[in-house]
Amino acid sequence: MSKFWNDKIKEIEPYVPGEQPKDKKYIKLNTNENPYPPSAKVIEKIKSMNLEDLKLYPDPDVTELGKVIAEYFSNKINNKITYKQVFIGNGSDEILAFIFMTFFNAGDKVYYPDITYSFYPVYADLFNVKEIKIPLNDNFEIEIEKYFGLDGHIIITNPNAPTSIALKLEEIEKIAEKNPSQLVVVDEAYVDFGAESAVKLVNKYDNVLVVQTFSKSRSFAGMRLGYAIGSENTIEGLNRLKFSFNSYTIDRISIEAGIESFKDDEYFEKTNAKIIQTREKTSEELKKLGFKVLNSSANFIFISHNKIFAGDLYKQLKENGVLVRYFAKDRIDNYLRVTIGTDEEIGIFIEKLEDLLGNNVN
Amino acid sequence: MSKFWNDKIKEIEPYVPGEQPKDKKYIKLNTNENPYPPSAKVIEKIKSMNLEDLKLYPDPDVTELGKVIAEYFSNKINNKITYKQVFIGNGSDEILAFIFMTFFNAGDKVYYPDITYSFYPVYADLFNVKEIKIPLNDNFEIEIEKYFGLDGHIIITNPNAPTSIALKLEEIEKIAEKNPSQLVVVDEAYVDFGAESAVKLVNKYDNVLVVQTFSKSRSFAGMRLGYAIGSENTIEGLNRLKFSFNSYTIDRISIEAGIESFKDDEYFEKTNAKIIQTREKTSEELKKLGFKVLNSSANFIFISHNKIFAGDLYKQLKENGVLVRYFAKDRIDNYLRVTIGTDEEIGIFIEKLEDLLGNNVN
Incomplete structure (x- = not known):
């Protein structure tokens, strides 16, 4: 399939953006979007x-x-x-x-x-x-x-x-x-x-x-x-x-x-502050569930659990309607990147985690 | 001014888009825009x-x-x-x-x-x-x-x-x-x-x-x-x-x-037909004024007059509030590219031309 492509296009591996599945409605915590609308x-x-x-x-x-x-x-x-x-x-x-x-x-x-x-x-x-x-x-x-x-x-x-x-x-x-x-x-x-x-x-x-x-x-x-x-x-x-x-x-x-x-600027400052607040609360709750949570200054967190492999957790979360981002790459293949959503979205994410961890750990 | 530029950026001559002057309101016939709004x-x-x-x-x-x-x-x-x-x-x-x-x-x-x-x-x-x-x-x-x-x-x-x-x-x-x-x-x-x-x-x-x-x-x-x-x-x-x-x-x-x-599609067909109609009428009128008008299938015409140099005409039109496009290039430096506007805009363009040609020819 490369009849007219130049040498570079034949060999390059394009970037793969975070998935945007259309099969059903997910809680989308996978592409670091802002959970709040523009001003x-x-x-x-x-x-x-x-x-x-x-x-x-x-x-x-x-x-x-x-x-x-x-x-x-x-x-x-x-x-x-x-x-x-x-x-x-x-x-x-x-x-x-x-x-x-x-x-x-x-x-x-x-x-x-x-x-x-x-x-x-x-x-x-x-x-x-x-x-x-x-x-x-x-x-x-x-x-x-x-x-x-x-x-x-x-x-x-x-x-x-x-x-x-x-x-x-x-x-x-x-x-x-x-x-x-x-x-x-x-x-x-x-x-x-x-x-x-x-x-x-x-x-x-x-x-x-x-x-x-x-x-x-x-x-x-x-x-x-x-x-x-x-x-x-x-x-x-x-x-x-x-x-x-x-x-x-x-x-x-x-x-x-x-x-x-x-x-x-007021709206900008307010929504950023809210996301930071949700992030800090989320990090605390995840730590209580046994997650390692890196110290985040972003609108996402990078987390790992020693009882369940991140690749499996990614799949199980997706089956349960929550999308997060998983990178099958050296050094970080036991981590998930989770976008900070609204308090409600994060609440559901944590509920699902509690269920899945209960199932997996017991 | 090229401290960090790479070799290509140092030597390249960027494209120059048609001018968008902000000093006053012109009849803009210089960048082949459509005179009619979107549907x-x-x-x-x-x-x-x-x-x-x-x-x-x-x-x-x-x-x-x-x-x-x-x-x-x-x-x-x-x-x-x-x-x-x-x-x-x-x-x-x-x-x-x-x-x-x-x-x-x-x-x-x-x-x-x-x-x-x-x-x-x-x-x-x-x-x-x-x-x-x-x-x-x-x-x-x-x-x-x-x-x-x-x-x-x-x-x-x-x-x-x-x-x-x-x-x-x-x-x-x-x-x-x-x-x-x-x-x-x-x-x-x-x-x-x-x-x-x-x-x-x-x-x-x-x-x-x-x-x-x-x-x-x-x-x-x-x-x-x-x-x-x-x-x-x-x-x-x-x-x-x-x-x-x-x-x-x-x-x-x-x-x-x-x-x-x-x-x-109806609006698309209608506005295109209108522009073609104005183009044909404009071409006829310009020919009567002594212009050579190439046979256009576009929303612009390419014109030349043997009594006044295109570069001068471009300047005089601009002074008179009408912008057209002039290319100071080999073979076409005695031509002007004129976008087909509304009938009203073209009417003013032709009036100005008549005035300028009268002044230049006599």
């Missing part, structure tokens, strides 16, 4: 937009949304970020692909943890970049000394996925400081759930490029919006790539919805 | 959607929209097209980039006319594919014999841009037939305004891959949707690339709006 102001904005204007191209530079994001972070970190330091993408995965295409040459090295976002190896393969995986320690933590003075680009997911564990800002800073000529990409998909953003570093270190997404903390998985913040130099590079690839990546509705999301 | 049913659908669901990822396979498009074309060509023959992209430019990444190896040759969509040379450069430009004849027509038995991939824009001239379906078929081992990409961004689609050929020729867009005939420039139709083999290749690049390229609103657009 009511966002929804109101979409419904009240002049949608006749969809006949016209959007602003290819996405300037208005870029300015809102720049202003938000300027206030947050008390240091000026300009819109020329903000790049908007069609989801943060698109931005990660663009980063490989903009900053990495074929044959370059890129360093990341052995356990991290499983899309990076696919990008490395697609763009012929040599990946070097640095093992997490036995507690699944990044040991930052292993990232000092490297001879290649660096990608750090913070908090890391699927481990949920965060580095401190000063640790990220140390990595940036020790690699002044290497691009340090900080993928902060989950940062709003308990870690500190490296946006604070971008005016001091021109090698730090932060990637964030609307998909998790802004309840926009269905909308496709992400952004990168860095030096004007790195952002200009991303724009050169974008305008050589697809000038109009962001549609008019996404732009308006994105602006409105950043304006409703 | 009222599309707008109603967006306003009545459950937007709380934006918290959830969209279907990464975009199956539902793919099925609607497959059914539409099955009926139209009276031959079964399945959803596995349909690929959906974030605008047709994204699909064109994906095509380069899926089917072309670095060092391959790709053939296209010397005068055609100016994004192709950017893709060729970005992906290290060797472009070979085949000159249009003196009437700006593609001579199909020049495309027989080639030793590289082929891209044909039909109708061609910015010339507006279409090939007949049997001419496209001849090119496909004479290059059975080469992929023949038919970029049909403007096909609904008067040419015949090569979708009719995809079940007979597995090397034909048709690209269409919602941006023009479906009034969706602001929404970002395109699709490709080909053999299951080529579409599977595009999906392998997509899932190695960005799994979720299409947001939930675009999917629903796209489905609704295909359902309202």
